[in-house]
Amino acid sequence: xxxxxxxxxxxxxxxxxxxxxxxxxxxxxxxxxxxxxxxxxxxxxxxxxxxxxxxxxxxxxxxxxxxxxxxxxxxxxxxxxxxxxxxxxxxxxxxxxxxxxxxxxxxxxxxxxxxxxxxxxxxxxxxxxxxxxxxxxxxxxxxxxxxxxxxxxxxxxxxxxxxxxxxxxxxxxxxxxxxxxxxxxxxxxxxxxxxxxxxxxxxxxxxxxxxxxxxxxxxxxxxxxxxxxxxxxxxxxxxxxxxxxxxxxxxxxxxxxxxxxxxxxxxxxxxxxxxxxxxxxxxxxxxxxxxxxxxxxxxxxxxxxxxxxxxxxxxxxxxxxxxxxxxxxxxxxxxxxxxxxxxxxxxxxxxxxxxxxxxxxxxxxxxxxxxxxxxxxxxxxxxxxxx
Amino acid sequence: xxxxxxxxxxxxxxxxxxxxxxxxxxxxxxxxxxxxxxxxxxxxxxxxxxxxxxxxxxxxxxxxxxxxxxxxxxxxxxxxxxxxxxxxxxxxxxxxxxxxxxxxxxxxxxxxxxxxxxxxxxxxxxxxxxxxxxxxxxxxxxxxxxxxxxxxxxxxxxxxxxxxxxxxxxxxxxxxxxxxxxxxxxxxxxxxxxxxxxxxxxxxxxxxxxxxxxxxxxxxxxxxxxxxxxxxxxxxxx
Numbered sequence: 001x002x003x004x005x006x007x008x009x010x011x012x013x014x015x016x017x018x019x020x021x022x023x024x025x026x027x028x029x030x031x032x033x034x035x036x037x038x039x040x041x042x043x044x045x046x047x048x049x050x051x052x053x054x055x056x057x058x059x060x061x062x063x064x065x066x067x068x069x070x071x072x073x074x075x076x077x078x079x080x081x082x083x084x085x086x087x088x089x090x091x092x093x094x095x096x097x098x099x100x101x102x103x104x105x106x107x108x109x110x111x112x113x114x115x116x117x118x119x120x121x122x123x124x125x126x127x128x129x130x131x132x133x134x135x136x137x138x139x140x141x142x143x144x145x146x147x148x149x150x151x152x153x154x155x156x157x158x159x160x161x162x163x164x165x166x167x168x169x170x171x172x173x174x175x176x177x178x179x180x181x182x183x184x185x186x187x188x189x190x191x192x193x194x195x196x197x198x199x200x201x202x203x204x205x206x207x208x209x210x211x212x213x214x215x216x217x218x219x220x221x222x223x224x225x226x227x228x229x230x231x232x233x234x235x236x237x238x239x240x241x242x243x244x245x246x247x248x249x250x251x252x253x254x255x256x257x258x259x260x261x262x263x264x265x266x267x268x269x270x271x272x273x274x275x276x277x278x279x280x281x282x283x284x285x286x287x288x289x290x291x292x293x294x295x296x297x298x299x300x301x302x303x304x305x306x307x308x309x310x311x312x313x314x315x316x317x318x319x320x321x322x323x324x325x326x327x328x329x330x331x332x333x334x335x336x337x338x339x340x341x342x343x344x345x346x347x348x349x350x351x352x353x354x355x356x357x358x359x360x361x362x363x364x365x366x367x368x369x370x371x372x373x374x375x376x377x378x379x380x381x382x383x384x385x386x387x
Numbered sequence: 388x389x390x391x392x393x394x395x396x397x398x399x400x401x402x403x404x405x406x407x408x409x410x411x412x413x414x415x416x417x418x419x420x421x422x423x424x425x426x427x428x429x430x431x432x433x434x435x436x437x438x439x440x441x442x443x444x445x446x447x448x449x450x451x452x453x454x455x456x457x458x459x460x461x462x463x464x465x466x467x468x469x470x471x472x473x474x475x476x477x478x479x480x481x482x483x484x485x486x487x488x489x490x491x492x493x494x495x496x497x498x499x500x501x502x503x504x505x506x507x508x509x510x511x512x513x514x515x516x517x518x519x520x521x522x523x524x525x526x527x528x529x530x531x532x533x534x535x536x537x538x539x540x541x542x543x544x545x546x547x548x549x550x551x552x553x554x555x556x557x558x559x560x561x562x563x564x565x566x567x568x569x570x571x572x573x574x575x576x577x578x579x580x581x582x583x584x585x586x587x588x589x590x591x592x593x594x595x596x597x598x599x600x601x602x603x604x605x606x607x608x609x610x611x612x613x614x615x616x617x618x619x620x621x622x623x624x625x
Contacts, residue, residue, distance in 0.1 A: 001489075001492075001493045001496045001507060001510060001511065002507050003500060005493070006489070006493070006497070009486075009488040009489055009493075010488060012488065013487070013488045289484065290484070290486055293480075293484045293486070294497065295469070296445075296447055296472065296478050297472070297473065297478065297497060297498035297501070297546070297549075298469050298470065298471075298472040298473020298474070298476075298498055298501040298502075298550070299469065299473075299500065299501055300467075300469040300470070300501070301469075303500065303501070379448070380447045380448075381442045381447050381448045384480070384484070
């Protein structure tokens with residue numbers, strides 16, 4: 001008999017309690033992994049899109065928490081374009097705007113105002129229809145998720161703002177690797193300016209790089225020059241350029257999502273620890289006499305601790321496995337929900353799974369340590385007499 | 388004293404034990420010894436300190452004062468009594484205390500985790516031999532709930548022998564058995580004692596058990612009342 005066999009036998013003694021403990025822990029772990037997964041997917045999809053599009057710097061108004069509340073004049077974009085080393089610049093207006101459904105309900109959707117030569121178009125997969133051209137107005141390209149949610153196809157119309165006269169023709173449906181973009185509408189820059197009352201919310205910069213070794217320094221040199229730009233009409237308005245990685249990690253709403261995910265995860269972890277602690281404490285209490293026998297036949301306290309922690313770890317591993325499956329399934333189901341499928345991306349990265357397993361094993365060890373120490377401190381003579 | 392100690396496998400010298408509140412003096416200066424391959428029975432009325440003495444002799448507990456020697460070495464200086472118990476002592480209890488989740492074969496292997504280093508295959512093989520020794524080869528895969536009380540005690544006996552101890556301590560080993568099973572267990576103990584050169588120390592109320600011992604130690608109120616050869620003590624036990 002292996003020591004592990006012995007531990008497993010203890011768990012199968014009370015199958016209902018074992019199953020319920022694993023189930024409880026699985027729910028907690030599943031919530032935690034799903035939240036971590038959603039956050040991670042969000043960050044990585046935004047970051048990977050910047051990388052795929054060859055964007056070296058993302059620029060927004062200095063002192064603003066995100067591109068959405070940033071707003072500055074196009075003058076600054078033109079000035080940035082003149083900086084030596086800048087290869088290409090693409091400006092955009094990104095913000096939430098009202099959209100009136102055919103039922104009359106008004107909802108908010110993310111719109112992006114682009115020019116026809118925006119290099120982000122290179123990365124988009126046009127499923128149907130076409131892009132808009134220079135001078136075209138009141139046309140929209142819908143992300144696939146948004147189009148599916150609204151049941152719109154090329155040739156249909158969509159009403160932005162709550163003014164029903166503000167009708168846009170759907171001229172294309174795109175699929176983007178960024179979950180946000182798939183849930184947004186792309187309209188000509190001038191239309192977006194009117195709808196959002198913004199001039200430019202952000203722009204992306206591609207930098208000329210002479211070699212791989214000097215690339216970081218060249219990007220940094222451009223970044224510093226952009227940071228130094230000021231609007232002569234309002235010198236308080238300046239710019240802040242960041243690398244895509246810095247930009248993504250600085251976004252306040254992403255930070256908040258991450259913080260909320262961790263907060264909920266911590267609550268789930270605490271619930272998991274308490275549940276496991278209760279189960280293990282009960283289990284030790286029920287087996288006091290048996291533990292006394294194990295001590296009597298020569299088991300040292302450390303082996304008793306190993307036994308109890310081994311049981312707790314098996315609970316954790318089972319919960320982590322089932323929790324990962326549950327989280328992946330739950331995330332997939334969420335992506336099917338029209339309410340959130342423009343904002344949630346399914347799938348779990350190996351890093352998130354590893355993080356989930358590590359935290360769950362930690363739950364097991366924390367939940368098991370008190371009962372284990374208590375069991376190990378039992379005196380054999382008293383434990384054997386325990387009724 | 389040192390020369391005397393060499394004569395004994397286990398020797399208790401003036402052992403005292405009180406329970407935590409200090410009011411109950413379970414043992415008051417008990418001295419006794421067990422020689423190699425000797426069979427000693429401890430008898431006495433309930434509450435006289437028999438089980439407390441067995442616990443101290445089995446290194447399950449430490450005396451408040453006095454000393455216990457094993458092969459002339461004081462146990463008070465032994466820093467690893469767990470390992471000592473695992474390798475030198477075998478325990479048999481009145482209520483068997485088999486682990487309910489394990490089969491008979493697995494129960495016997497439990498002490499082996501702390502005995503000599505054996506692979507799982509070696510542990511299994513040794514447990515099979517012990518099960519055969521107690522006549523229960525056919526019950527290897529049965530759990531304790533599937534065994535009769537007599538069979539359970541024989542499995543417990545096999546478990547006590549798992550690490551080839553020098554001394555087997557038993558607390559009322561036939562207390563829960565009918566007369567047939569009790570006789571069978573006692574026969575087995577006698578055989579094992581001879582074959583494995585075991586010393587036996589048994590706490591018992593049973594005349595039949597005490598009659599088989601080489602010596603009977605009668606206790607009362609935490610003291611040794613009488614320590615005599617079994618033949619001369621049979622009447623006293625009664």
